Amino acid sequence: MDKRGVNHSRMYAAEGENVPALPATAAETTAERPWPVALLSHKVRDYVNRMSVVWVRGELVQVSRGKGALVFMTLRDTKDDASFSVSMRASAFAKLDLEPQQGSEVVVQCKPTFWSRRGSLQLDAYDIRAVGIGDLLQRLERLKCTLFNEGLFNADRKRPLPFLPRTIGLICGRKSAAERDVIVNAEKRWPAVRFATREVAVQGVKAVAEVSEALRELDAREDVDVIIISRGGGSLEDLLPFSDESLVRLAAAARTPIVSAIGHEVDTPLLDLVADYRASTPTDAAKTVVPDMVVERTQLDEARRRAYSALTSRIDREKEALAAVRARPAFAEPHTMIESHAEVIDGAIASARASVTIALERARERVKALADQARALSPLHTLERGYAVVQGTDGSALTHPSEAPEGARLSIRLAGGRVSATSLGED
Incomplete structure (x- = not known):
């Protein structure tokens, strides 16, 4: 029997069945006399419940503030890969002197709690106090400063996205909601859109290598005009691959425009800063790279209507101007202008002939005078x-x-x- 006076042997025996007593301690169990899972769970719970309140130091890698009565967090060791789930009443969380953020290093006053039904251990927090920026966040900040000083975040490096890409390269998780959001929303806007999808690991130790390989492959294709790297949010720890220096530099050196759709507004991995466009969500990425066919057709119809109206108005103005020109006297009775100019020309011809005749007569008289003078002076x-x-x-x-x-x-x-x-x- 345990301390509450429960006979575990009777608890796990069928009705009317007489079974031997279960071992009282773990050391007494054997292959023939094992503990049921529920008994082990109860004993672990009882052991954990005897623990005192403890102060724990670690780094917050996830803070989830929902609409419920609890706030959930993940506390990670900065030196080792150990982590605990932490819950805190929303009312107590709201009264804290600080607002814990992802990446903050904190000390937490908590009580370990074991949930026997699902066999999980978590910490119930009573108080949280800031210690400083976590080691992870410090490393990211140092890398961010280095890349900024190299100019990889400069706006003049951002390339414009194509109006209508021939093929969209999509790097996403396997069978992920992010992949579905991008493809469904893109096809809804432009049904003929084509994708070259590469499903890879988007978190964990393989993520950087697989995302990098997919990026190299899609960047080398001539028909891929834009590449979307999509994940769909997550904790700071989950998004670490998208702040990896090698992946960030690979994206910065790509010849194809890149759209980063890693998470929601609160998530800002370094890939967002070097990408040509940062989409807040996968859905936003789809709306950014693909035009809306309905909107484009509406704009095209409107442009055609404006062009027809402008052309019709221009033709009408030209007709009116032509009618005004034709109504002028010079066009209404063109022979009048010709006759007046003919009279001027006839007068000019007569005047020219008279002037020539007079000039010739004077020249003739001058020649005769010179001839007489030459004859008078001639020896002959x-x-x-x-x-x-x-x-x-x-x-x-x-x-x-x-x-x-x-x-x-x-x-x-x-x-x-x-x-x-x-x-x-x-x-």
Whole structure:
């Protein structure tokens, strides 16, 4: 019998069945006389219940504040991979001097409690006090500062997402709700959308390697225009792979635009900061990378209507302008303008002819005067008056009798021609 006076042998015996007493201690159990699971659970519960209230130090890796009477947390050892589930009444949680956050290092006043029905141990917290930023958060902050100083978070590195990608690369958990949210919402917006899905581990020791391999494969494909990395939230510890330095640097170096849809607004792994677009949820990622076909068709119809209206208005304005031009006198009676210009041209021609005639007459008179002047000054005109020019045998004109000695042959130039003569000497 236990301390409450319960005979466990009778508790586990069938009605009317006489069974031997169960071992009182764990050391007395054998293969032939084992403890039932429920008995072990009761004994563990009784043992745990005898423990005193204890102060425990650790790092909060998850804080879940729901609408119920309890707040649930996970307390993790900063040096080892040990963790406990912690619950605290919401009323006591609200009265704390601090607001515990994921990554905070705290000390918790608690009482261990064993739930025999499901065989789990958890801590009932009465008080929580801050110690400092947890070791995990410190490492993330140091890495965050390093990547920031290298410029990997700069806005000018963010590439625009394609309007309508040929193929969307999707990296997500196996058979996950995040995968379903992305695909369903994307197909709802654009039914013909195509996906190249890679299901990988999104938490645990294999997550970084599998996500990185899927990212390399999708980034190398020519038909993949955008890559969504989706998980759907979780605790700080669950999201650690998406703050891994090698994965973050791989995403920063990718040639394909990347959309990070790791969690909700409160979750900000480092992958969010290097991605080209950070989606708050997988659904938001689907709405970001795929246009809404209904909206696009509505906008297209509206644009077509505006274009038709603008073209019709332009044609109407041009018709009115053409009618106004045709109504002008120059187009209504075009021969009037031609006739007025013809009269001007005829007058100009007559004036030009008169000017040319006068100029020619004056030129003729000038030429005649110059001809008369040249004739009056011509030696031939002098010869016509009875004068002659006597030349020697060398053709030079003689001006003195001494130049024609007796017997010299002479050539006498008259107005009507030449005659030869012989000089008789000076007279």
